[in-house]
Amino acid sequence: MEQIQYYYFNLPIMRDALPTMLHGLGLTVLMALTTVAMGVGAGLLLAILRSYPSRWIRWPIICFVDVFRSLPQLVIIILIYFALPYAGIEFSPFWSTVLGLSLVLAAFAQESFWAGITATPRGQWEAATATGLSHTATVLFVVLPPAIKTSIPSLTNRIIAVTKGTALGSAVAVQELLAHAQSIQSVVANPSPLTLGALLYMAIFAPMVAFSRWLEWRYRWSR
Amino acid sequence: MTSAPVLQISDLRKSFGSEEVLKGVNLTVQRGEVVVLLGSSGSGKSTFLRCINRLEEPTSGSITLNGNSVTASNANLRTLRKQIGMVFQSFNLYPHLTALKNITLALRLSLGQTRQAAEEQAKHMLAQVGLAEKAHAHPSELSGGQQQRVAIARALALEPQVMLFDEPTSALDPELVGSVLEVIRLLRQRHMTMVIVTHELGFAREAADRIIMMDKGEIVEEGPPEQLFTAPKHPRTREFLKHFTGR
16 A cells, blocks of 8 residues: 555656656647647538549548548557658648547547538438529538537547647657656656556546536527 | 519429429419418428429429529529528427527528628517517527427528418417418518418418319319319319318
């Protein structure tokens, strides 16, 4: 019992590690927010484009989505960081991670939005078409508002799953939360910073989970 | 009544796969005329109506609206569709928008009206269908009859040349049917050109200038309501009327 306390809940070590770890936490939050903005935005755009009746638009989107849904996030981040420079494209560790995660989130978000779009009754499209609305206007003003509501539960799940992947940034030397925890751990020869890291992850992701529950609850009743 | 027809449809055919559901339908509708399409389900009357604004793509045949081809490959469909109002069996109101916004959406996006002009027009239309006080209600807060009247107002607001009604009262509880038929009667008094698919035979007899009887994708009989109801010539018409009046 004392050993567990010494190795995993060592308060003096945790106290010393806290300032550095908070620094890492800031970067984690920044990465998460950037990923959500880029991933959800790109996913929405792809879902809108996919609704156009052209296979030259539709097929590349479906290919993109299926590739990035099947590749592990870590593999994508490592490819961007280590392989792309050979093609003359270089990203910082931060942007390699954010870009990799955004691509994955975009693929999943596209599927969520697309499910909402296809769940829209045909009559909605027909009513809009019959009043002379263009395809774009129909999608933006008639189909999407209810479709986004429909897609919220699966979307929030994906957002949480993918943004937790910011911890993978430690593999390409982003000085985020987990990277700091690991480096301090090896210096002090005590894994308590990891416990602190876990608590800090909880501190940012638990409110996100609660927020997503609230969103789901709210939209269930307002329909 | 002028001689130039509003709608002229000739030899309209439509196949779903190998099944031909419209087998060469011809119909001319004069300005101000009310045409009612009758027929059992599967006779092709709804498909025919939906071909007129090309919600359903006809396989062959031609349709003109005031002399402009709807079926030409270079037809400006958006412009033509604004002139063809359509009312659906299941209303198809936009659930996330108020009654007012359901109407202003096309006014603003299809006709390019300003917000203020569109809202004035929409309020005017809602008043005409007796729902002025429901402008800010969402569809889920309205009865079926009220929803259908909003849907009619939405189509009318674009000031179409012709209104198409696809079984407008079939999804309504019996006690709500009257309010919707009342609005259609009002339109008739104002000489709106209308093509109506309905199973309300009493209404058809009273409101139609001409009745078209369809069966298996073809027009089997047409004429003024009195003639068709009192002395139907085609055996299918007789059978259909007997079946419905015997209900």
